[in-house]
Amino acid sequence: MKRIKWSIMSLAIIFSLCAAFATKPHWDCTTLPQYYFNGSVYLPVTQFYGCMQGITTCTYYTNNGGITYAPCTVGTYDGCAGCVVSPSQSNSNSGH
Amino acid sequence: MFKRQVMLECISALLILLFVYASLSKFLDFSTFYREMHNQPLPKSWTPFLVWIIPCSEIAISVSLIFERTRLLGFYGSLIVMGLFTIYTGVILMHFFPYVPCSCGGVIKRLTWTQHLILNLSFVALSIVGVIFQRRKRFTQITFKNQIKNSFV
Numbered sequence: 588m589k590r591i592k593w594s595i596m597s598l599a600i601i602f603s604l605c606a607a608f609a610t611k612p613h614w615d616c617t618t619l620p621q622y623y624f625n626g627s628v629y630l631p632v633t634q635f636y637g638c639m640q641g642i643t644t645c646t647y648y649t650n651n652g653g654i655t656y657a658p659c660t661v662g663t664y665d666g667c668a669g670c671v672v673s674p675s676q677s678n679s680n681s682g683h
Numbered sequence: 684m685f686k687r688q689v690m691l692e693c694i695s696a697l698l699i700l701l702f703v704y705a706s707l708s709k710f711l712d713f714s715t716f717y718r719e720m721h722n723q724p725l726p727k728s729w730t731p732f733l734v735w736i737i738p739c740s741e742i743a744i745s746v747s748l749i750f751e752r753t754r755l756l757g758f759y760g761s762l763i764v765m766g767l768f769t770i771y772t773g774v775i776l777m778h779f780f781p782y783v784p785c786s787c788g789g790v791i792k793r794l795t796w797t798q799h800l801i802l803n804l805s806f807v808a809l810s811i812v813g814v815i816f817q818r819r820k821r822f823t824q825i826t827f828k829n830q831i832k833n834s835f836v
């Protein structure tokens with residue numbers, strides 16, 4: 588029984604390790620500056636941007652100084668993912 | 684008895700497979716994981732803790748599932764973690780939060796939230812079966828030990 592147990596366990600561990608390394612992105616485009624397309628131009632992303640669920644391209648990157656942009660992340664771009672405006676902030680803003 | 688033991692080993696192996704894969708893929712692409720966690724509709728102050736707590740607890744559960752002594756604890760841990768993930772997925776699907784974030788974690792990130800829910804529910808069910816079988820096994824072992832003790836007295 589011990590032999591069966593350790594065979595199953597080692598198989599599971601080896602398989603999961605291989606799968607994790609095999610599916611690891613070889614080159615991560617998110618390490619480069621990210622841009623989003625606002626319909627006409629590509630703009631740098633905000634500090635706390637997020638990609639909501641969607642099938643379109645969320646952010647792009649460029650490796651030729653902005654001549655061409657390639658898709659990087661998938662989803663719908665949100666400039667301030669989950670930002671919550673506190674009531675005090677909204678009141679002070681409306682006052683101006 | 685033998686059949687149940689093999690089933691227990693298979694359930695443990697499946698859970699180990701899931702948890703080791705999920706934790707390792709998070710560590711291997713940590714910056715993306717951090718960004719995706721930050722993207723979740725949870726308080727932003729939780730992110731620095733969650734990015735360590737989640738993968739570390741997954742590894743701890745995997746290790747405890749390997750050894751016979753800690754296996755029941757591992758099944759309970761797996762049930763709690765998968766239960767929490769399932770509740771979170773359910774809450775996301777019910778549009779409880781103001782927006783629906785992307786789903787994360789290796790190949791699993793390619794799943795939609797509905798597929799995520801089905802996957803999570805299956806692993807919750809596996810954990811429940813594991814807890815039941817492991818408890819029964821323990822009970823049988825204790826009863827057997829007591830019988831041997833009594834026969835010598």
